[in-house]
């Protein structure tokens with residue numbers, strides 16, 4: 440017998456007799472079962488001395504770590520840098536993480552919060568393209584597009600939350616739409632793929648710089664897989680959606696034949712908005728925002744009447760929503776203020792002869808056709824180049 444008397448333990452957890460192992464636990468861990476009979480966690484038998492239990496507690500562990508650090512400092516050891524939140528947990532992927540050290544500041548950290556921030560826009564995209572609901576429930580699609588081992592969405596069938604998903608509150612608008620959203624966002628590869636996914640869907644990533652977007656694109660190009668190549672999925676290929684969205688932006692930025700220079704924009708800022716942010720009204724450094732976003736969903740245009748000055752904070756929070764959607768949320772507690780600001784922006788648009796396209800029945804199908812045609816063009820030219828190469832290689 441290698442420890443004290445164990446007769447007090449119930450028969451179900453009596454240790455099985457066997458050869459004594461060096462360093463083996465003197466006491467077996469006791470399984471705790473929840474009301475469904477599932478194993479939840481293990482505890483030490485509670486007859487241990489209180490100090491021993493305290494040592495096992497989280498605070499105790501931190502105290503031990505600090506003591507160890509002090510001892511290390513006394514020896515002149517270099518302290519280990521604290522782990523950042525986004526670097527913890529190796530995550531569910533079994534592959535080795537190739538980009539654990541970012542060359543630039545991780546502007547999308549923590550990734551879970553970053554994902555949650557974009558759920559309203561992703562939902563809007565899914566509602567406009569219902570096949571995306573099915574895609575996001577497809578594991579293969581999610582692995583390809585997000586490097587995510589779990590399906591991004593799971594249909595809500597009951598009230599109990601499946602594992603690896605966020606609770607209803609964190610699943611946000613998807614919860615109301617009848618879905619759970621996976622919580623398994625952990626690695627920098629997820630971050631890079633998520634950003635590239637947003638862009639491929641015409642959604643502007645919130646609060647990240649052009650440099651960070653470029654990092655995401657490069658990372659996906661280097662380590663990722665995208666499914667959009669005409670021939671099917673291919674490691675390291677660039678998504679066709681990126682080109683399609685660029686085409687949509689090009690079209691919407693050149694309708695109709697309006698021209699204006701920087702001076703015109705400066706005049707709009709000073710005269711129409713008095714040098715303030717069009718949304719919060721504060722006098723801050725502003726950048727150009729499109730009141731109606733330029734993408735295939737909202738069909739905003741790059742015209743003076745759709746350009747408004749926005750401070751960094753409002754610009755980031757508004758993201759890919761329209762000015763009415765954003766202002767109604769922003770001034771949820773003060774609807775009168777929301778109406779007034781929306782009215783000001785309507786006046787600004789009318790003054791510059793800008794009428795949003797919205798649900799123009801003639802335009803939307805043309806935009807979709809342009810995207811489809813671009814896919815055809817891409818496929819055609821791939822075939823032609825492949826033909827040339829086949830001849831050259833004598834295949």
Ligand SMILES: [Zn+2]
Nearest residue numbers: 716719750753
């Ligand atoms: Zn603002």
